[in-house]
Amino acid sequence: MLGKARRILKNTYGYDSFRYGQEKVVKGVLMKRDILAVMPTGGGKSICYQIPGLMFKGITLVVSPLISLMKDQVDTLNNLGISAAFVNSSLSKEEFIKTMRNIRVGRTKILYLAPERLLSPKFINLMKSVDISFIAVDEAHCISQWGHDFRKSYLEIPKFIEALERNIQVAAFTATATPKVREDIVDKLNLKNPLAYVDGFDRGNLSFYVEKGEDPEKYIIDYLERNRRKPGIIYASTRKEVDHLYSYLRIKSFSVGKYHAGLSESERKDFQEKFLKDEIRVMIATNAFGMGIDKSNVRFVIHRNIPRDLESYYQEAGRAGRDGAPGECILLYNEEDVGTQEYFIDMNEELETKMKKERMKKLDAMVNYASINTCLREYILKYFGDKRIKNYCGSCQNCHVATDVVDLTVDAQKILSCIGRVKGSLGGFTITKILMGEKDKKIERKDLDKLSTFGLLRHYKKDELEEFINYLTSEGYLDQSAGSYPVLRLNEKSFSVLKGEDGILRKKNEVISFDYYEDPLF
Ligand code: ADP
Ligand code: ZN
Numbered sequence: 001m002l003g004k005a006r007r008i009l010k011n012t013y014g015y016d017s018f019r020y021g022q023e024k025v026v027k028g029v030l031m032k033r034d035i036l037a038v039m040p041t042g043g044g045k046s047i048c049y050q051i052p053g054l055m056f057k058g059i060t061l062v063v064s065p066l067i068s069l070m071k072d073q074v075d076t077l078n079n080l081g082i083s084a085a086f087v088n089s090s091l092s093k094e095e096f097i098k099t100m101r102n103i104r105v106g107r108t109k110i111l112y113l114a115p116e117r118l119l120s121p122k123f124i125n126l127m128k129s130v131d132i133s134f135i136a137v138d139e140a141h142c143i144s145q146w147g148h149d150f151r152k153s154y155l156e157i158p159k160f161i162e163a164l165e166r167n168i169q170v171a172a173f174t175a176t177a178t179p180k181v182r183e184d185i186v187d188k189l190n191l192k193n194p195l196a197y198v199d200g201f202d203r204g205n206l207s208f209y210v211e212k213g214e215d216p217e218k219y220i221i222d223y224l225e226r227n228r229r230k231p232g233i234i235y236a237s238t239r240k241e242v243d244h245l246y247s248y249l250r251i252k253s254f255s256v257g258k259y260h261a262g263l264s265e266s267e268r269k270d271f272q273e274k275f276l277k278d279e280i281r282v283m284i285a286t287n288a289f290g291m292g293i294d295k296s297n298v299r300f301v302i303h304r305n306i307p308r309d310l311e312s313y314y315q316e317a318g319r320a321g322r323d324g325a326p327g328e329c330i331l332l333y334n335e336e337d338v339g340t341q342e343y344f345i346d347m348n349e350e351l352e353t354k355m356k357k358e359r360m361k362k363l364d365a366m367v368n369y370a371s372i373n374t375c376l377r378e379y380i381l382k383y384f385g386d387k388r389i390k391n392y393c394g395s396c397q398n399c400h401v402a403t404d405v406v407d408l409t410v411d412a413q414k415i416l417s418c419i420g421r422v423k424g425s426l427g428g429f430t431i432t433k434i435l436m437g438e439k440d441k442k443i444e445r446k447d448l449d450k451l452s453t454f455g456l457l458r459h460y461k462k463d464e465l466e467e468f469i470n471y472l473t474s475e476g477y478l479d480q481s482a483g484s485y486p487v488l489r490l491n492e493k494s495f496s497v498l499k500g501e502d503g504i505l506r507k508k509n510e511v512i513s514f515d516y517y518e519d520p521l522f
Contacts, residue, residue, distance in 0.1 A: 001027075001055075002023070002026070002030070004055060005026050005030065005051050005052070006018070008051050008054055008055070009047070009051060012054070012080055012081065012082065013047065013080065015047075018047075019043070019044055021037070021039050021043060021044075021197060021199045022043075022044050022047055022048055024197050025037045025039075025048040025171075026048055026051055026052060028171075028195040028197065029048065029052040029134065029171050030055065031195075032134075032169055033169070033193070033194065033195040034170050034191040034192050034193065034194040035170075035171035035172060035173075035191075035194055035195050035196075035197070036172050036182060036185060036186055036191060036194045036195070036196045036197070037171070037172070037173050037174075037196075037197045037198075037199075038174055038175070038176075038177050038182065038196075038197065038198040038199060039173065039175060039197075039199040040175055040199060040203065040318065041315065041322070042294070042296075042322045043175070043199055045138070045173045045175075046073070048171070049062060049134075049136035049173070050077070050082070050110060052134070053109060053110045053133060053134075053136070054109060054110075056133035057133060058106075058130065058131030058132055058133040059103065059106070059108055059109060059110070059111055059130055059131065059132055059133065060109065060132075060133050060134055060135075060136060061111050061113055061127075061132060061134075061135045061136070062110060062111065062112045062113065062135075062136045062138060063113050063114075063115050063118070063135065063137045063138060063154075063157055064112055064114070064138040064139065065115065065138070065142050065151055065153075066139070067088045067089065067090055067114055070086040070088060070112040071086065071090070073112060074086045074112060077110060082110065083102075083107055083108055083109050083110075084108065084109065084111070084112070085103070085108045085111055085112070087100075087111065087112075087113055087114070087117055087123075088112075088114040088116075088117065089114065089116070100126060103126060103130060104126060104129070104130065106130065106131075114153070115151070115154050115156050115157055116153045118156040118157060118160035119156050119159060119160060119163075124163050124164070127164060128164060128165075133169075134168065134169035134170065134171060135157075135161065135168055135169070135170050135171070136170075136171045136172075136173065137154075137157060137170065137171070137172045137189060138173050139173070139174060139175075140154075140172035140174040140177075140185050140189070141174040141176060141177050141185065141311075142154045143155065143157065143184070143185060143188045143189060144177075144181045144184035144188065145184070145355060145358075146178070146180050146181050146184055146358065147176075147177065147181045147184075147311065148176070148308070148309050148311035148312050148362075154188075155188070157189060158188060158189060158190055161190070170189055170190075170191055172185050172189055172191065172194075175315060175318075176315050176384070177384075178311070178383065178384055178385060179385040182196070182198075201314070201380070201384045202381055203321065203327075204395075205321045205324055205325060205326050206317070206318070206320055206326075206327045206395075207326065207327075207328055207329065207395040207396055207397075208317075208329050208330075208376040208377060208380075208395075208396040208397060209328065209329065209330045209331070209376075209396070209397040210330075210331045210333055210369070210370045210376065211330060211331070211332050211333065212333045212334075212370070213333075214332060216304055216332045216334065217245070217248060220245070220249070220302060220304070221249075221252060223302065223330070224249070224254050227299070227300065228281075229281070230281070230300060231275070231278060231281055231282070231295070231297055231298050232281070232282050232283075232298060232300035232301065232302065232320075233282070233283045233284075233290070233298060233301045233302070233316075233319060233320075234282060234284045234285070234301075234302045234304055235285060235286070235287065235289075235301065235302070235304060235305075235307070235316055236284065236286065236305055237286065237287075237304070237305040237340065237341070238305075239261070239262045239286060241304060242258050242259075242260050242284050242285060243258065243260075245258075245284050246258040249282070249284070254282060255280050255281040256280060256281070256282045256284055257271035257272075257274055257275050257280040257282070257283050257284070258271060258283070258284045259271055259272065259283060259284070259285035259288065259289040260286040260289070261286065261288045271283065272289075275295065276293070276295050278297075287307070287312060287316060290315075290316060290319050293319070294322075295319070295322070296322040296323035297322075297323055297325070298319050298321065298322065298327065299320065299321070299325075299326070299327055299328065300320055300327060300328040301317045301319055301327070301328075301329050301330070302330045302331075302332065303316070303331045303332060304332055305332070305334070305337040305340065306331065306333060306334075306337045306338060306341060306366060306367065307341075307366065308341050308344070308345075308359070308362065308366065309359075309362035309363060309365065309366050310380060310383050310384075311362075313366060313369070314380055314384070317329035317331075331369075331370060333370040338367055341363050342360070345359045345360060345363065365383060372398070373398055374391065374398055374399075375391055375392055375393050375396055375398055375399045376393075376396035376397060376398055377393040377395070377396050378391050378392075378393065391475065391504075391505065392505040392506075399505075406505070406506055407503060407504070407505055408468070408504045408505070408506055409497065409500070409503040409504045409505075411457060411460075411468070412468075412477065412497055412504040413497060413498055413500075414435065414453060414457055415431070415435060415457070415468070415469060416472075416477070416478070416490060416494045416497060416498050417453060417498065418431055418434055418451065418453035418456065419431060419478065419488050419489070419490060420490050420494075420498070421451055421452070421453055422434075424481075424487055424488065424489035424490065425487060426487055426488065427485060427486050427487050427488060428469050428470070428473075428480075428486075430443070430448070431469065431488060432462060432465050432466050432469060434448050434449075434451060434453060434454055434455075435453060435456055435457040435458070435460070436455065436457065436458050436460065436462055436465060437449075437455025437456075437458040469488070471506070472504070473488065476491070476493050477493045477494055477497055477504070478490065478491065478494055479491045
């Protein structure tokens, strides 16, 4: 089966091999499984449903929210010799009739649809009379209220499937989904025993920065001056802000364009095309810009204002470096912008109280991103439930270059083994004393000064050691019991450090003093 899929990939699309995730997903679709595939933008989702669509008997329906994109997709497919079509509100009556006729006689293999179409009785009747191979749902997170881009019309999809009165395979695709949204997609689309494929969210070629307390305009000008030749995107949260930045940067004679929903369609198209062709270097835009835009050489994405959640941020920032070459993602953080976002949530009359709370929580997580001093990439990946995380990436602002980082694994092992020796009976205070080699009545009474770990870290300063133990606890390398006399205990993560499977790397300036550390006592 996969052999045939590979031949289509080569002969029709001209690609030599599937990407790792594509192969898994294509295989799943061909095995007639329901699918939930989470793959990054640019990961190549389209092929995952198009190729099985060509292999199966009957027509494949692709539900997509972006009317503007459907035509492009279909044109591309037609150019490849694939009989694809779309139905949405942009079709004239004649085009619509012709499309319907082609479907009826089985001439169309892949049909793109706006979800609004699905409940038209005429359309349902037509669909009842044809052989549907499966339904692919693109941007599937739009069905979830917990996502960042809920679209009511997506709720028509399960109703449509029900109306067909038969079992139909469904494959859902999205680029961003937290575990909660994933569950919701499975639930709302009623996916049966789905094969879930979650591609790593990590985009190793991107580096992340948060700039606090900068004058945004000055920062942007300095940045653009340093990066004159690079294509980039600057996101701002309102049209007004976009207009303002645009005029301001134009006066300073930078090569800029702008994009927001308040411009006419021809203006938007014009700017977009110029940007795609590198005739304009920098696009200044609201979040209306970008969905489906395939410009691979974007070298930076600057957010002038904090976006409403990490989903939006990562999706927008992720438009940098799609060609695999380095990309910089910079968030300019100002407190007033948080207030603006809160105001947007508060004033949104469509949101019920429960949803408002949920939005606030998401905003909090976004604000938190701007305030942490640990690895920014780790923070993002954790948020999206990616399990393959290190606590140090080396290419974000908070763990910038390798020389800023120090390996504290051995010291951590000493602390952990001390805690192991006393079998989780002591708190941080006494553990610190033991490691510092300090005696008190309790230590003498319990013979703790006879432990092999006694005085093992006496080259540390006391507050430094306390801080380190707190750090290990807060990062989950130690468990702390509740109650008035909390004791420290080892857990799974402690053992992986003790076994040397996990390392403790920290930024130098996070650690209080380094003079002592440099001293090789052991
Ligand atoms: P997505 O929908 O996930 O954002 P697309 O399906 O638009 O991604 O694919 C992104 C780009 O990658 C497209 O230019 C596509 O032609 C290219 N592509 C997809 N699969 C492959 C492959 N197996 N080999 C080479 N290029 C591919
Ligand atoms: Zn990092």
